[in-house]
Amino acid sequence: MFFFFVGGVSPRLVVTRAHLPQPCAACGREALREERVDHVLSLFFLDIFTLSRGTPYLRCGACDWASTEPPQLWGQAPPPQLPRASAPTACCPVCARALQPGFAFCPFCGTSLGG
Ligand SMILES: [Zn+2]
Ligand SMILES: [Zn+2]
DSSP states (O other): OOOOOSEEEEEEEEEEESOOSSOOTTTOOSOEEEEEEEEEEEETTEEEEEEEOOOOEEEETTTOOEESSOHHHHTOOOOTTSOOOSSOOEEOTTTOOEEOTTOSBOTTTOOBOOO
16 A cells, blocks of 8 residues: 655755865865754655754865865874874975875865875
8 A cells, every 4th residue: 555645754954064264175275164964854845853963074165075074183193102004194294284195285274285
């Protein structure tokens, strides 16, 4: 038997912080915002209640770069007693923070890292 239920669980994009002070690690522009995707039970396009709250992540409004890690982790140096990771980590030439590989811009001071 079928019945038609005009509603269901749908994702909702929630912007939790519209502007973050850090520049984007991919394009260097200050367009980062914090978002999360909630799952909302809706009926006739009205939200009834939030079923689950998504994990916040950061997304750049300018280049669509996204990171699930908080900015504090972007430049965190590994503890000195641990062996170095095999992947090389870049250091910002200006503020000297250790950065994750693949960053084109320092997310702390906005310096271009791409040569
Ligand atoms: Zn960007
Ligand atoms: Zn820097």
